[in-house]
Structure formats: C-alpha cells, structure tokens
Amino acid sequence: METSLVLLLLLAPFVGFLSNVFLGKQFGRTGSGVLGTLAVVASFIATVIFFMQVNSTKEAINIHLFDWIAMGKFSIGFDILLDQLSLLWLMFVTGIGALIHLYSISYMHDDENTHKFFSYLNLFVFFMIMLVAGSNLLIMFIGWEGVGLCSYLLIGFWYKNQDYNDAAKKAFIMNRIGDLGFLIGIFIIGYLFNTLDFVALKQAILAGNGTANLALIGTAALCLFIGASGKSAQIPLYTWLPDAMAGPTPVSALIHAATMVTAGIFMITRLNFLFELAPDVKMIIAVVGVFTALVAAAIGLVQNDIKKVLAYSTVSQLGLMFLALGLGAYEVAVFHVITHAFFKACLFLGSGSVIHALHGEQDMRNMGGLRKAMPVTFITMLISTLAISGIFPFAGFWSKDEILLTAFHGNTVLWVLGSIASIMTAFYMFRLMFLTFFGEFRGTEEQKHHLHESPALITVPLIVLAVLAAIGGAINLPGNNWLNHYLAPLFKGHEAHHLDNTAYMLMGIATVGALIGIGIAYSMYISKKQVPEADDKVQGLHKVLANKFYLDEIYMAVIVKPIYALAKFSRDYIEKGLSNIVFGFGTVADGLALQGKKMQNGNIGFYLFAFVFGLCSIVYYLFFVR
Amino acid sequence: MDVTLLLILLFIGAVATYFSGNAIASKVALFFSVAALGVSLALLNQFSQGTDISFSAQWIKNPNVLFALKADGLSIAMVLLTTALTPLIVLSGFGNNFNNAKNFYALVLFMAFAMIGTFLASDGFVYYIFWELSLIPIYFIALIWGNGDAEARKKAVIKFFIYTFAGSLFMLAAFIYLYQKAGTFKWDVLVGLDLSATEQFWIFLAFFLAYAIKIPLIPFHTWQANVYQKAPTIGTMLLSGIMLKMGLYSVLRWQLPLAPNAAKELQYIIIGLALAGVVYGSIVALKQKDLKKLLAYSSLAHVGLIAAGCYAMNMDGLRGAVLQMIAHGFVIVGLFFAAEVIYRRYETRTISEMGGIRQQTPKFASMFMILVLASVALPGTFNFVGEFTVLYSLSTENMVFAVIGGTTIILGAFYMLRMFQHAMLGETNAKMFADVTVSEGIVFVAIIGFLLFFGLYPKPIIELITPSIQEILVHVK
C-alpha cells in the first residue's frame, strides 16, 4: 500500500510527461494542460496523505525500490525517503506546482507547442520529487541533474530564438560546474563513510565513524556547497538565473523562483549533520550568502525588465537563506524557503499576468497605471510585495526577521549587511509596483486599448498564492514555532529564539528599514513621477549596476574566450603538429629509402665489387678477428 | 553449443552476403547479424546457467598454438556489445545506396567476425590474428566507400592502417618473447609467468603502444578524427562503437594481468595521459566545424576517461570502464547515425550549414537530444552509471584525477549543447528536412531504449562482468 502510494507520488508526473509527449497533440491544448495539472494534483494528494501520516507518527518512511549501482565497497539502491523535510518540500513543490500548471493552461494557450510545455513541466516535477524524496545522494543527483535538464529545455522553450538558447545553454553549463563540485563531494563522502544513504550517513556521523579526517569532511562540505551555489544561484555562479528569465513566465515562477533554485538549500539542510562538522565552510556559506544578497539586491535596484527585477530579487533572497544556513539555523532557512515560494511564485505569476495583458511587453518603462485595469493582479502582487519587503504581518516579515535575528546573534556585520539587502529589497520591489501599477500608462495606444484583467485560470492561482503569502508566516510564528517542532527530529537541538526585547527591537529596525525603502521608492516614482532613463543614458555607479557589475563580460573575457582561443590553437596548431610528428616517421623512412636507392645504381661492376668486398669482410671477420 | 558457433555463423554470413548479390545484400547481412545476436543471447543464457561455452583445440603443433576461445562474463559482455550493435549498424545503412553493396556488407560482417574473435580469444597467437584481421575490412570500407576527396582519404586511411599496424607489431614481439619463456600462448599460462621488473616494463610498453594507438590515447590519436570524418558512417560506427573497445578490452584482458607491476609503476603517468586526453579532446571538440569530427574528438575524451578507469586498477575502475565501454559504444553509434541522418537530407556535415531542424522534425530532434544528454552522462542514462563509477574509482586513487576527469561533465555539456544548438535549434531552415524513416527510427529507438533501461537497471550487466573482473584483479594484485 505504502509502496504503491509512493509510486503514485513519484510516477504520476512521469506518466503525465509520457502521455503528453506521445499523445499531447491529440489531447489538444487545453486537454494536455488539464492532463499535466491532474498528474501533479495526484502527486499533491499522495503527498498530503503521507504528510498527515508522518506528522502524526513522527516516523520517516523509507522504501527500497530496487538496486541501482553496485560499487566496490557499497551499493546504491533506488530508495525513497519520506521524512519531515522531504514531505515539507514536496508539499510546496507539488502544491505550487499544481497551481502553476493550472495557471499555464491559460497562459500558454496560444503557443503551438503547449503539449510540449506541459510535458517538460511534468518532467520537471518528476525530477524535483526525485531530488527531494531520494534516500541517498545519488538519487538526489538524478533529480538534481534532471531538474537542470528541464530548466534547460524550458528556458530554451522558444528555441527559434538563439539568444534564448544561449541562456538555456549557459544555465545548464553553469549548473554543471556546480554539479562537478557536488559529484566530488559525493566521492569524498563515499570514500569516507562507504555509504551515500542519508540515514546511514547520519548514523555514522553521530556514532563518530569516519569523522576523524575533519579536513576531508570540510573539503566535502565545500564541494557540496559549490554544487548548491550552482543550483541556487549564489556568487560566483549566479549569472545564469537572470538570463533564465528567457523562459515562459510560469517556468520562471516554478523553477527559477519557488522550487528548483531552493534545491541547494534543501541539500545543505538534508546534510546538516555533515556541515555541522565543518564550521569554516559554514562561515564561507554565510559570507557568500550575504554578499550574494547584497550584490543581487544592488543590481535589482536599477533593472527595468520586470522579470529581471524579480530574478535578482530571487538571487538576493536565496542569499539570505544561505546566510541562515551558514549560521546553522536550518529551520529558519527552510521557513524562508517556504514563504519565499509563496510570495515569489505569486509575484512571477502576477508579472506574467501583466506581460500577458501587454502582449509580451516586459519593460517597466512602458507600463504604468495598470491597477485600474487589472485589480486582482494588482492586489495579489501588492500583498506579495508587502510580504517580500518584510511588512508586518505578512509571511515574509516572520521568516526574514528570523534570519536577521539569527544573524544578529551570530555576527553583527552579517546582520548589518543582511539588513541593508532587505532595505534595498523593499525599495526595488515597490519601485516595480509603482512603475507598473501607478501613474499613467506609458505603452502604445493599441496596448492601452487591449488592457484587460486576466481570466480566472490565471487569477485563481494568484489569489491562492497571495493568501498564502499573507498568512504563510503562521506556520512558524514566534512562540508557536510549529515548523521548528515539526523539523526537530532532523536537527540536533537548535533553540528557537525567544521573544525578548532584542527580538522586538530588531523587528522594529527591520520594519523601519523596509518603510524607509518604500518611502524612497514612493518619493521617486510617485511624488516625482520619475521614469528610469534609457539604457544608454545611465552613468557612473548606476551604469555599473545596470550592467550587473560587468560580471558576464568578465566571465566572457576571463574564462570563455581563453577556452575558445585554446580550442582554436589546439585545433589549428597542436593537432597539426602531432599529426606531423607521425607523418615525420614516414618522411624519415622515405628519406632513408631515397638514400638506399642511390646504392642500386645498376652498375654491375659496382655490385660485384660490393659483393666481393662483403665476402672478404666476412672472411676477414671469421678468420682473423674472432 | 559453444562460442565457435557464433564465429562460424558470422563468417558464413559474410560469405553468403558476398554471394547474395547487390540487391539483397543488406537484408542478408541484417538477417545474419540478427541471427548472431540471437545466438549470442542464447549463449548468454547458457552461460548464466553455468554451462561452459568455451572452446579449445590444438591448432598448430609447432609453434604450440591452441585455437582457444574463452567465454567469461567480460568477453560475453563485449561480444554482446558487438552482436547488438552490428544489426543496428547494418540497419543504419538501409538509407544509403552503396556501390557493390555485397562487398560492403560482407566486409561489415567479416569485421564483426574478427572483432568477436578478438574478444573471445584466450590464446595470444589466435588473439593477435583476430586483432590484425579486424583491421583489414575497415581499411577497405574506409578507403573504397568513404567520402570526400579521394587523395586525402587515401592518405588518412593508409596512415591509420600503417599506424595501428606498426603499433601492433610491438605487441607481436612481446608475444613472441612471452612464448619463448612459456612455450605456449595460452592466457592462463602467460599471466602466471614470473617476469622480472625489466621484462614487465618492456612488455608493458610494447602492449601499450599497440593499445594506445588503437584506443586512442593522446598523443597517438592523430589518425582518429580524419578517418572518422572520411570513412562512411557505418565504418565510423564500427570503429568508434566497437573497435576502440578492442583496445580497451585488451588492456584489461592482456596488458594488466601480464605486466601488473609495470602497470602500477607507470600508473600515474598513464592515467595522466588519459585524463589529458579527456580535457584536450573536449577542448578541441569545442571549435570543430565538422559534425563528425566533433564527435570524433568527443569520443577521444570519453575513451580517455575509460582508459583512466582501466589503469586505476581497482574494482570500481575496471567495472566502470567496462560499463562505460558498452554505454559509449551505443551512444556514439547513435550520435554518428544522427549525423548521417542529417547528411542524407542536407548533404553537409558542417554544423554552421545546419540549424532549424527541430522545427521540421521534432521527433528526430528529441531523439538526438536524448543521445546528446546520454553522451554528457545525464543521470538516468547508462553513461552516467559508467562515468560515475569510473570517476569514483579515480577519486579513490587521487582526488585530483577525479577533478580533472570530472571536467568532462562541464566541457562535454559545453561542446555538445553548443553543437546541438547550432545544428538543430534556431530559425527554421529553408531546406526541407524529411521525417525519420522507419529503419532510422528503429535504430534510434533501440539505442535509446537500451541506454535508458540499463541506466536505471544496470544490475544484470554489473552481475555479468563482476566475476571475470575479479579474476583479472587477482592477477593484477
């Protein structure tokens, strides 16, 4: 019973994928969308059942499906582990996934390849479930690479545009850089502990087996973090995520905001017992996280593409989550992952609704005043914006506050930097809101004519997500701490922060900071009615930010170009050189033959002379030398 | 029933194809290759039930040569690779019209015959004969039915022939030396010889030269790209899918057990060379304009990793190498076939002249994509199982090896996706691209099905090869 339910949970999206691939055309555009949605809903229902069960029994479900790879010293099974953490993740992966599928039915209705879109989305959910529910590192790695593949396919969904294909390729390759780190981490863990199974690993570490070589464990943790930073878009591997906005907006919402990019946080949380042994690496994680949060927020300040702003905001929020991980507050990071999934999915879907209404326009300079035309989109996005800015009592307030509180107790510098990042967040998010929904409409007359609120299939998911973004903080309110208790079996005794004066003071500071950010945005874009300048007019720091610190250009010049140059040099010179060495043997043989040919001059007298001379030499040797 | 049946069947097949006439030659060849696959599966069945399917008989009294064919798990796995790929390779020729088709397909079957002999032979002399015999058909296939300028082709093919032949002569010398010591060419006796360190060193080097050229390892690879490009696609498939594996298989079967101490001494140098091939092959592949050449360099990178696994000389390395040999055999045949399918329609192999194919044939694009992904070892494909095992074995030897070898997952994705993007994606091409035919579809589906099934369930293959690898390791240790 349990096994078949697990199979339903795992395989429903896969079946959806297969049927959409092979029969999608027959189902029609709506049909394939409904099928895809139902597949994910089935998974969601199975997840809810397991979630209830585990929540009451407090016991993880571990199911062995079949043996997969046998290694010399250990074997790797195809196992599924449903514990508190994976079920929590599955809840919002399948839940938000189902909502986004529903949304896509309407959003992608006019595309010629709707069935392909849904098959890829289903495949993504399937791999995401594998990633989350896998019971060992290698099953997780299947999902890990699988979601990377789906991300590649979906970013490049409109494959006729080679720029989109470039973005897709870039995402895949940057992820693979991280994946190499992940693999090396797996190797070290396998070498040290002779197992890749999470439960066995935890037992081994708690029992102190294989933990003698702390340096090697630290290396493993660092390598795993490199993997996480690839998938979760941290410095220095984050540049693919903003480019990934080339994909359809539901994809950005599902993959590049709510689920896939949180895989790195999931992995580190999953292996928290390992990271606890490597305090130096945790420090690196915290520092990388906070700097990512800052840098991405700074870039987000000046972006004009509505999806790019959200993309940088995602990178920035992920940075904050890594800050929490680095400080050892795993449940806080998980809390923020969940609330972030709610409000960021809502924001992306909202932006999709706006883009849909404007027939593909993404530049905020050509928007404005949309709140009258699109009230539902406006209100839901406003709630989510308040949530991400950390305004009481929306979900983001609680989770972000927890992170900052942890940072304050851990390291004041980190707290200051994190707070600056969240002030910037409040500013650029309200900048987005003001530019999009307030003021006068700046687009073409034709667009203005067609402005309309999106249909129910789009607004219903928005409303659901907005409600969650508003009240989602309830799962871990200070004092109640349901999430902390729920996750308690996974972490060894991490105390929840008490609601003391410091906590209230920090909440106050955070709220004031957010309000300052909003205020600046208000004064700039509402009072002074500023509109961002054209790209070629920006100067100074603004220009640096608008060009994303020139990081893409630097990577291009420092890494990609030299590799290309090396490739060309190898192709044109080294290959030729090596080939010539081989031909050199032939040439030498040829030369020797030419010399030998001269002996064969056809002069019989010479031949006879050589013959006699040779004979005499032999005789001389045989009789006189020996 | 023993393994000679397989050899006889393929030999008769080659003869029958030759006499069948040009019109039906391809079908006769397909029939015999499928029959060979059936026989080899039946043999596998017998073997797994514990029946001895080896064969041994005195062939020549002086020198003392046995016609000995030994079938253990490793040989059977390689034989199955050959017999499974041969029908696909023959089938992939259905869309081409070869002049003198009877000669062509007879040579293909003859080559399968010789390669199976190489995989089975357990007498050094017989092994050497089959090893050299397999060179002859591919020489003619590439020379006569190849493409491009005839003079350039002749130059490349003759270079290939002489190069590999010269390398093999050193191996022959080593065998003769061993015969002087042992009085027989039998594998079991030869690996039991007690050789001094110097003897092992020279024997190792002699074998190494033969295998390094065949595999090929850098810097002995210069024949490869040109021959792959100039040979007809079927020839390229035979070369890359099976013949390279002869070299790798021979490393496991002959070189390591014969000279284990020398292998251990030179291990780091050779693994270094193999891994240099991984990085170098990937980088050179990045800037190739010709699709077949790009695949040739990708093959160089992949076999480099397999070779590194072989020379890691531990359980995981050897096992991973064998798994990866099989996986790479399938995927590279599929990829070259995709190149051929494009060539049949566009008459070009230059990547920049393609593009926009996906719009016209989504089916072909999907299948090509899956093959590309298998080639970059996406988890879930068989290639991942092999690559992971090999990389893990390297990491247990030295972490640096695993990191250098691991760059293949980055660079591999880089050049393969770049190729795919420019060949398949983008704006619709003005030229028509007809959908894949039934025979083309069968080849793709068979290969993809194999790669995906064993990617998720590699256990049968692992269990088949493990005992024989353990036996080899006993001689190596």
Added chain:
Amino acid sequence: METILKEIGVETYLYLSALLFSIGVFGILLRRNAIVMFMSIEIMLNAVNMMLVAFSTYHQDASGQVFVFFSMAVAAAEVAVGLAILVSIFRNHGSVDIDNLKNLKG
C-alpha cells in the same frame, strides 16, 4: 698419387688454387666485357675444383672427386644458360659491356 703429394706437398696446390681464384676475382672486378668476366668465373670455379681434388687425395677420400664431377656438370649447364643470356643481351644492346647494362637501376 700419394707420392706426388709427398714430393710437391698439398700446400702448393692450395697456393695455386688461391692464386687462380684471386686471378678470377680480379678479372671480374676489373674487366668490363661480360664474356671475359664469365671466363674469370670459370677460373674461380676451377680453382675450387682443384682444391677439392687435392684434398680428396690428401684425405684418401673419393667423395671429393665425385663432387668435382657434379660441380663440373653444373658449371657446364651454367655456362650454357649464361652464354645464352649473353647472346640475347648482345642481340638487344649490341654489346656485352657491363657498363651499358644499367636497366636494373633502382
């Protein structure tokens, strides 16, 4: 016969045979006419024959003399073939000077 050997000594035959052989060798090396060279070869052959006969007597063993008969028979056949070749060369080239015979040049 023994008495002759006792009076003259086997060494003398050897010297003579060596002398004849050398004359043959120098004839081959120095002369350019094929027929003269042919004759020189015959001299060398006969030098060897003489040595065989001398040793046959010295060792009191008749088989040496039997060999000489063989070699004379073979030499006769060889002369026949060789002269035929020379005649045919003369017909083709108009001379038997070996300096003109360079068709074998590689």
